[in-house]
Amino acid sequence: xxxxxxxxxxxxxxxxxxxxxxxxxxxxxxxxxxxxxxxxxxxxxxxxxxxxxxxxxxxxxxxxxxxxxxxxxxxxxxxxxxxxxxxxxxxxxxxxxxxxxxxxxxxxxxxxxxxxxxxxxxxxxxxxxxxxxxx
Numbered sequence: 001x002x003x004x005x006x007x008x009x010x011x012x013x014x015x016x017x018x019x020x021x022x023x024x025x026x027x028x029x030x031x032x033x034x035x036x037x038x039x040x041x042x043x044x045x046x047x048x049x050x051x052x053x054x055x056x057x058x059x060x061x062x063x064x065x066x067x068x069x070x071x072x073x074x075x076x077x078x079x080x081x082x083x084x085x086x087x088x089x090x091x092x093x094x095x096x097x098x099x100x101x102x103x104x105x106x107x108x109x110x111x112x113x114x115x116x117x118x119x120x121x122x123x124x125x126x127x128x129x130x131x132x133x134x135x
Contacts, residue, residue, distance in 0.1 A: 008030050008032070012029070013053070014049055015053075016029060018056050065079065
């Protein structure tokens with residue numbers, strides 16, 4: 001014997017989807033499974049109610065955001081700019097040399113300008129970086 005058909009109030013359904021509730025939340029509200037809602041959505045009247053409610057909800061949120069932005073709410077203005085207009089925060093960490101050229105690195109240091117004493121100090125420092133078992 002099949003279960004009795006659950007009555008889903010279309011007005012409540014419209015309110016829930018208008019608030020952008022998830023399918024899981026709507027199913028929990030009516031005490032049905034998400035599969036039941038999916039089956040009901042196959043009925044065109046049911047699907048139209050859901051789609052219309054979701055659209056109205058998005059318009060309502062957008063309208064509220066525009067009001068906030070127009071009233072000087074910087075966060076709302078930034079959110080709208082990024083999400084509707086496509087603005088982006090761009091941080092450039094590029095480093096360059098003089099006149100925007102690439103930075104040149106010398107592959108080999110020039111030791112010809114060092115004195116014998118400086119070369120000896122450099123050799124001793126370099127030896128300290130070697131592992132203890134190497135000579």
